[in-house]
Amino acid sequence: MAQAAEITQASGGSGHVGEHHEGGHHAPGSGIENRKLALWLFLASDVMFFGSFIAVYMIYRGRAEEVGVGPFPYELIDIPFTSVSAFILLMSSMTMVLSLGALQKDDIRGSRIWLAATAVLGLSFLGCQYFEFTEFYHAGLTMQVNIFGSSFFTLTGFHGVHVAIGVLWLLSLLYTSLRGGLTSKNAMSLEIAGLYWHFVDIVWIVIFTLVYLIPYDEVTSGAGEHASRLAEFGQTAIQSLF
Numbered sequence: 001m002a003q004a005a006e007i008t009q010a011s012g013g014s015g016h017v018g019e020h021h022e023g024g025h026h027a028p029g030s031g032i033e034n035r036k037l038a039l040w041l042f043l044a045s046d047v048m049f050f051g052s053f054i055a056v057y058m059i060y061r062g063r064a065e066e067v068g069v070g071p072f073p074y075e076l077i078d079i080p081f082t083s084v085s086a087f088i089l090l091m092s093s094m095t096m097v098l099s100l101g102a103l104q105k106d107d108i109r110g111s112r113i114w115l116a117a118t119a120v121l122g123l124s125f126l127g128c129q130y131f132e133f134t135e136f137y138h139a140g141l142t143m144q145v146n147i148f149g150s151s152f153f154t155l156t157g158f159h160g161v162h163v164a165i166g167v168l169w170l171l172s173l174l175y176t177s178l179r180g181g182l183t184s185k186n187a188m189s190l191e192i193a194g195l196y197w198h199f200v201d202i203v204w205i206v207i208f209t210l211v212y213l214i215p216y217d218e219v220t221s222g223a224g225e226h227a228s229r230l231a232e233f234g235q236t237a238i239q240s241l242f
Contacts, residue, residue, distance in 0.1 A: 082128075091121055100190050
């Protein structure tokens with residue numbers, strides 16, 4: 001009996017050993033959740049940046065003619081072309097969902113294919129944006145020429161940087177998958193990247209609606225007050241997502 005007690009005390013008790021072992025398994029899980037929480041906090045702060053840029057753009061878009069320095073939005077914006085690029089980016093959200101779904105089912109090959117497709121669609125969107133920026137530049141619109149140009153390039157360029165970061169993130173995950181480091185056991189890594197990618201896509205829906213789809217005449221009529229209401233709508237639309 002005394003020997004048994006000594007052995008139990010030396011080992012710290014079988015129950016305690018089991019508890020410490022179980023706690024070790026929970027540590028990685030809490031770490032993953034912390035990464036997800038950190039991403040949500042980052043996206044929440046990003047909402048404020050995008051909301052501010054949208055507000056500035058909408059206000060100055062409505063006052064572009066008051067300054068009298070062109071070119072003006074209605075002279076440059078090509079809705080059909082931008083609709084195609086918007087469609088490309090929205091389709092990338094679908095392929096992202098398919099990639100995550102395949103990974104969770106241990107379909108590694110399918111996950112890689114859809115992940116690569118998402119990255120390609122993201123690169124295609126960036127190519128369309130580069131073409132649009134180039135066309136605007138040749139038409140005389142730069143960040144220095146007028147307040148419309150500076151606010152437009154700042155807003156859409158800021159979003160383009162987010163897309164570029166997302167593409168690099170996806171390519172790094174694809175590389176990890178090809179090396180066998182991305183399976184259903186750590187699908188959270190792909191899920192977190194998917195949350196970021198969906199955020200970027202949703203923000204583009206708001207930008208596309210306010211910057212491209214709203215007729216220019218509606219913004220200039222009532223100028224500052226009307227543009228301010230539209231800007232407030234843009235901020236509310238993004239913030240409501242969180």
